[in-house]
Amino acid sequence: MIFVMKQNVEKSKVDAFRKIFEDKGFKTLYSFGTDYQVVGLVGNTSILDVDQITETNVIVEYGKRITEPFKMVNRKFQPENTYVKVGPTTFGEGLFQVIAGPCSVENENQIMEIARAVKLSGATLLRGGAFKPRSSPYAFQGLHAEGIQLLLQAKKETGLPIVSELTSLSQFDLFEDVDVIQVGARNMQNFDMLRELGLCKKAILLKRGLASTIEEFLMSAEYIMTGGNSNIILCERGIRTIETMTRNTLDISAVPLLKKLSHLPVIIDPSHAGGMRSLVAPLTKAAIAIGADGILIETHNNPAEALSDGAQSLDLSDFSELMVEIERRVAFENKKLDKS
Amino acid sequence: MIFVMKQNVEKSKVDAFRKIFEDKGFKTLYSFGTDYQVVGLVGNTSILDVDQITETNVIVEYGKRITEPFKMVNRKFQPENTYVKVGPTTFGEGLFQVIAGPCSVENENQIMEIARAVKLSGATLLRGGAFKPRSSPYAFQGLHAEGIQLLLQAKKETGLPIVSELTSLSQFDLFEDVDVIQVGARNMQNFDMLRELGLCKKAILLKRGLASTIEEFLMSAEYIMTGGNSNIILCERGIRTIETMTRNTLDISAVPLLKKLSHLPVIIDPSHAGGMRSLVAPLTKAAIAIGADGILIETHNNPAEALSDGAQSLDLSDFSELMVEIERRVAFENKKLDKS
Amino acid sequence: MIFVMKQNVEKSKVDAFRKIFEDKGFKTLYSFGTDYQVVGLVGNTSILDVDQITETNVIVEYGKRITEPFKMVNRKFQPENTYVKVGPTTFGEGLFQVIAGPCSVENENQIMEIARAVKLSGATLLRGGAFKPRSSPYAFQGLHAEGIQLLLQAKKETGLPIVSELTSLSQFDLFEDVDVIQVGARNMQNFDMLRELGLCKKAILLKRGLASTIEEFLMSAEYIMTGGNSNIILCERGIRTIETMTRNTLDISAVPLLKKLSHLPVIIDPSHAGGMRSLVAPLTKAAIAIGADGILIETHNNPAEALSDGAQSLDLSDFSELMVEIERRVAFENKKLDKS
Amino acid sequence: MIFVMKQNVEKSKVDAFRKIFEDKGFKTLYSFGTDYQVVGLVGNTSILDVDQITETNVIVEYGKRITEPFKMVNRKFQPENTYVKVGPTTFGEGLFQVIAGPCSVENENQIMEIARAVKLSGATLLRGGAFKPRSSPYAFQGLHAEGIQLLLQAKKETGLPIVSELTSLSQFDLFEDVDVIQVGARNMQNFDMLRELGLCKKAILLKRGLASTIEEFLMSAEYIMTGGNSNIILCERGIRTIETMTRNTLDISAVPLLKKLSHLPVIIDPSHAGGMRSLVAPLTKAAIAIGADGILIETHNNPAEALSDGAQSLDLSDFSELMVEIERRVAFENKKLDKS
Incomplete structure (x- = not known):
């Protein structure tokens, strides 16, 4: 953490400023030139609030956190890729997962028909919502x-x-036999929930918030991992922007960035990102090409009558066609579609 | 809810489309011209998903919800202003509330010193965080x-x-004697929480989400009010935008819009909106002038050492000075600062 | 400008990095600790691209410009307020200007009727568009x-x-007798235009771009001022955000920030900011209270038939009523409405 | 264009409203139900301002433009793909173009070395800035x-x-022998420029504005095409969002949307979108997979010393490696890299 002093601040005041932090156990660095003086802090700066220090110490012109605030999810902390095992399949580099199913489970016929069909087409996991945030x-x-x-x-x-x-x-308790617990975009910063999920060993599919930065996304994963659970799958699902034609704007750059900054697997949700059926196939192709470790696709046996999110759901026949394309492209990337 | 058909769609297909909704109990309207045909739905359209109908019926070019999706919080539903009684004070049109206190309660000395000081300066409620979403x-x-x-x-x-x-x-249960329960920006769409809070009678201070539209904000209030609790205070606290100099961008237009659309009281949080101390006083002046029913100001006895959000906290002396200004301006607006 | 080296970079490489800049005439600062090394540059760093240096020198972890990139418009460069004289009136601290008139000049009757009416009501300048960016x-x-x-x-x-x-x-050439040349939001970064306008002495009303930061806004003013023209009036007119109910989101915090960072006068355009008539009066009140030096209000003799922007135009009677309110509020702020 | 009347508006007032437009030569449609009345306008509604009509006619609750405001660039107007011929190469469906070169031309050695290298590596056009908007x-x-x-x-x-x-x-006049004139993001709504460029026959590479919607982007292309020039190449280069880690957020969904709505070729600029070198290759892969007709890549012989945009420039060796990848992927998509 670095602080630049205002011009012409007396050395004695800078010393007093340094002493505040030295008394708290930090080492301080000091450098100066004709025009400015800089103080650096060394130690566990993650407990400090850089803006607060800057705003409340009148001699400080500018402060900046230098190191990333996330630690355990950081690739610098763990250079090897994390693999998240889910029943017979695994999420992680070199593998590709296709999670398919309806936005909401509506009745037995619906979910069974969809489950059989997506399994037949080649999906590797089944999704379905029982508790819907609307x-x-x-x-x-x-x-x-x-x-x-x-x-x-x-x-x-x-x-x-x-x-x-x-x-x-x-x-x-109801989720005991559910393989992957999804934390939705609106709960990405429900820190009480994240903390609790860190205490179990279940795989957690963490969706990026609608207006969350990549750094905040990783900080939310950090909440889970500090609890002891590293079975985390990150999911980019689009952020809210000035574009109104699509429901959200898929931030596809997040995939390479997340994989560079962190060791966790990253998947894409092309259904929510675009909010329309015609974008699912193109965004899926882009997701595979850019190196995502999987996709999450809304699929329905009768989108026109779906009780939620029908606008973005593929029907079973479109999904089946798309799976052929997915298999071809996953193979082109030398990845393995991890069918159980 | 209105749907425009694609060009040259056969009348028989439009009739079939209308029948879907008539079978569900809606009335349908139909109008046509040389170039286009329009179908309108009349009835409880709040249960329908306009995007889904548009995307999944190939004859539909465009669909649009006409009526606002919120009902109970709508001023059309209840033209009279809601007044929220909180202990000896009341939130609502014509009155003005100043909620002051620290971001976090840190220890007895801190909260007692701040409480006494803000009381003396003229604050009408005390705020303080015991559970902090960080x-x-x-x-x-x-x-x-x-x-x-x-x-x-x-x-x-x-x-x-x-x-x-x-x-x-x-x-x-811990909040039994807390007068106003605050729902933070990150929980604005924690629908399970909203639903539960709708079942109690406590005053709820609902903060707008970081990237939530005014419509979504009102829909979240609707969740609380449908449960039976109309003691809701709306709080605009800034949204996330492309500007990086301030933590958030205060959407001051939200005040007149919320008061036009809804009957609920609306307050402003100038501390979180700007994220810096120097903006608190100017934004407070603007809030009073534009007709807000109150403000929520972070105040601390020692901002430099605050355990959270010190950057935006006023110290007790600055707050005391600002209160003089607030009283003068509230009087100018012919409002009453509702001191108990 | 400050650069933090990656961990464990050899001192000799850091020296080579410093030498690059010393050879270009900069002084360099160096400080180090157990964990990191920092290099600071002193000199005319405004010609350097901090991101480029960071990305293209593999030993650099992080780089940051410390000083504001704008110089002449900076209040540190000129602490005294700038006053912009326009015919018989002046823009600047302590004064208040009301610019009123139609979005577009449509015909003689229209502009003459509006001009007479706004003059009578107390407006201090007349606006009207002859060249409309649509x-x-x-x-x-x-x-x-x-x-x-x-x-x-x-x-x-x-x-x-x-x-x-x-x-x-x-x-x-057509603008020879026009008193104030407006640079619209869409031309805020038309640098060729800004440069040319810097060469004349006319007052320039510079509108903030739809998605421009405050820093970029001031850099555009810097283009004009470096040419020799300091007759610049800054105009906040709303930025594009996730809110869809209003055309733009008025960033009212920009007023105190611009006045703190710069010595130039700052006005607000409440008509474009909200895009609707009902917001003009509330936003005007907020603008006066927060310290703006003026407002720009679209006014029309027949908004329903206006050839452009009628949705946000006040009619002459509404404007006249609003002027009464403006005068009362400007007086309350101890400012002078500078009627000629 | 459709207008929904407020509840309980008298029929005679609705008739008067319809008459306004019938007098202007529009046909009007009318439909009504127990709760609402709808008026539709048929004719050249592109000259009408829907918001203005809605805001200035008190009987109107809600108005909406139904048809897309762009005509000539609309795929409904011209279902066949446009091919833009540029010297020996062509932009359009089934082909793929790689435009490479430096952000700025700096001197003879620089541009000649880069030009030879990118030609050798397989680029199909050379880019270079002579007039830089900074x-x-x-x-x-x-x-x-x-x-x-x-x-x-x-x-x-x-x-x-x-x-x-x-x-x-x-x-x-200086651009007489330049094959493709680029209109930068900051000039996307410089309508005077667009209009003039519509009068020539040169190929125009139109970049999307930093905060422009897809509809506005197409309206700017419409300006050029209405002048008589249909040699337009659309370029998605990222929009400004809440994410701060990347310079912009590439809106990759824009590619399939633009190709669906319009007949014009669409390319991607992965250099400006991400603003960092490490994102160029991943975004290029995604661009090819999603169906872009080309890419625009900043390439420099010495990025560390580039006078502009070095942070996002590939060096010649990285570009050469990337070209191998591009050729492999373009072939996989059954497209032709149109080397001259």
Whole structure:
């Protein structure tokens, strides 16, 4: 952490400033020139608030954190890629996962038909929402416990590991046999939830918040990992921007950046990113080419009648076609589609 | 809800489209011209997803929800202003509230000194965080139950009603004697939390999310009000934009818009909006002039040593000076500073 | 400008890095600790690109410009407020200007009626567009030279100085008797235009770009001032954000920030910021309270039939009412409405 | 264009509203139900301002333009793909172009060395800036006429068509032998410039503005095409968002959307989008996979010493390696790299 003093500040005041931090156990560096003086802090600066120090010490012109605030998820801390094992499949570099299924589990027929079809087409995991975070209290909120039961039934029949979103810690016990717990974009900074999920060993699919920076995204993963759980899959799903034609703007640059900064696997959700069916296939192709470790695709047996997010769902036949394309492209990238 | 058909769609297909909705109990309108055909739906369209219908019916070119999706918080539903009574004070049109206090309760001396000072200066409520949502797991997370106890002690001595943030429903019982429960920006779309808070009668201070639209903000208030609790205070606290000099960009236009669209009181948080001390006074002046029903100001006895958000906290002397200015301006607006 | 080296970089490499800049005439500072080494550059760093140096020198972890990149418009360079004299009126601290008039000059009757009415109501300058930047080639583009002539006629009759937008340098000669040349938001980074306008002595009303930061805004003013023209009025008119209910989001914090960072006068355009009539009066009140030096209000004798921007124009009667409010509030702020 | 009336508006007022437009030559549609009345306008609605009509007619609740405001660039207007011929090469569906070269032409040695190298590696066009729009007046602004001469020399020797940015119409004559005129992001809404460029027949590479929507981007292309010039190449180069780690956020979804909405070729600029060298290769792979018709890559013989944009420039060896990857991927997509 570095602080530049205002011009012409007396040396004695700078010394007093350094002493504040030395008394707290930090080492301080000092350098000066004709025009400015710089103080650097060495030690566990993650507990300091750089803006606060800058704003509340009148002699400071400018302060800046130099080191990344995330530690355990940092590739500097762990250079080797993390592999997240989920039932018979694994998320991580060199492998590719296709998670498919409906936004919401609606009834037995729906989820079973979809599960069988996506399994047949080559999907490697099944997704389905039982607890749905909806911006309107009047919209369908999911089947709750019954939805989880139906997912488990589909898992039993198809052998596909299942992914489902947890919206409140009170639901945790219901997720005992769910393979991957999804933390949705709106809960990315629900720190109480993250902390609790850090205490279990389940795979966590963490979605980036609608207006979260990559740094904040990694800090949320850090919450989980500091609890002891490193089974984290990062998911870029688009951020909110000035563009209004698409629901969100897929920040595809996040994939190479996250993989450079962190050792965790990174997947893309092309359905929510674009918010429209016609963008799912193009964004999937881009995701594979740029090095994502998987994708999360909304698939429905009858999108026109879906109780949620039908606008962006592929029907089963479109999904099947897309899977052929996915297999061809994953092979081109020398990756393995990790079918169980 | 209105749908425009694609050009040259056969009338029979439009009729089939209309029948889908008539079968669900909606009335449909139909109009046509040389170039286009329009279908309107009348009924409880809040349960329909306009994008989904548009994307999944190939004959539809364009669909649009006409009516606002929020109902109970809508001024059309309730033309009279809502007044939220909090202990001896009230939030609402014609009145003005000043909520002051530290970001975090840190220890007894700190909160008692601040509480006495802001009371003396003229603040009408005391704020203080016991559970802090921090983007870093390494930052100070609050004193938890002990923090609430200290706030209650300060309330007892000063008579100021207290405001504190709830970050998880598991904390709810601890808030029994807290006068106003704050839902932070990061929990604005924690729908499970909103639903539960709708079942109690406590005053809820709902902060706008970092990247939430005004419509989404009102939909979150709708969640609370549909549960039966209309004691809701809306708080604009800045949104994230392309500007990097300030932490957030205060969307001051939100005040007149929220007051036009809804009957709920609206306050402003000038501390978080700007993220710097020097902006608190100017933004406070603007807030009063534009018609806000109150402000929420971070105040600290020693900002340089604050355990959180010191950069934007006023010290007690600055706050005292600002209160003089606030009183003068509130009087100019013919409003009443509602001191207990 | 400061550079932090990567961990464990050899001292000899850091020396070579310093030598690059010393050979270019910069002084370098060096400080080191157990964990990191820092190099600072002293001299005219405004010609250096900090990102480029960081990205292209593999030993550098992080680089940061410390000093603000703008110089002449900086309050550190000129602590005294700039006053911009425009005919009989002046823009600057302690004064308040109300610029009123239509988005576009449409015909003689329209502009003369509006000019007389706003003069009578108390406006201090008249605005009117002759060259209109419109996002659609099919929209009305202005009366061009004839529009300027009509404005000059209105100026002659009412005595109000006039403000009009220049969209291309080829129009410059037509603006000889125009008192204030407006540079629109879309031309804020038309650097060729800024450079040319720096060579004249006319007052320039520079609007902030739709997605420009405050720093970029000041850099554009710097272009004008480095040419020798310091008659610059900064105008905040809203930035594009995630909010869709308003056309733009007025960044009201920009007023105190610009006035702190720079010595130039700052005004607000409440018409474009909100894009709707109902927001003009509330935003005007906020603008006065926060310390703006003036406002720019679209006013029309018949908004419903205006050829451009009618949605945000006040009619003459609303404007007259608002002027009463403005006078009352400007007096409350101890400012002088500078009527000629 | 559709207008929904407010509730309970008298039929006679709606008729008067319709008459306004019928008098202007529009046909009107009318439909009504128990709750609402809708008026539709048929005719050349591109000259109308929907927001203005909505805001200034008190009986109107809501108005919406139904048809896209762009016509000539619309795929509905011209279903066949446009091919833009540039010297011996062509931009358009099925082909792929690689435009490489430095941000700025700096001197003869620099541009000749780069031109020879990128030609050898397989680039199909050479880019180089002679007039540079820089946010700081203190930064290098380009070699101007001399820069163009050096580019022409490089073109002569290598046979590569050249691309260079025009920042002011006064430079137009100098561009006589430049093959593709680039309109930069900051000039995307310099409508005077667009109109003039519509009058020539040169190929125009139009970059998307930093905060422009896809609709605005197409409207700017419409300005050029209405003048008579359909030799337009659209270039997505990233938009400004809340993410601060990258200079801009590449909106990769823009590629399939632009190709669906319009018949014009679309390329991507991975250098400006990310603003860092390490993102160029990954974004290039994504661009090819998603169906872009080409890329624009900053390449420099010595990025560390580049006078502009060195941070994002590839050196010649990295570019050569990337070309191998590009050729392999373009072939995989069954496209032809159109080497002359």
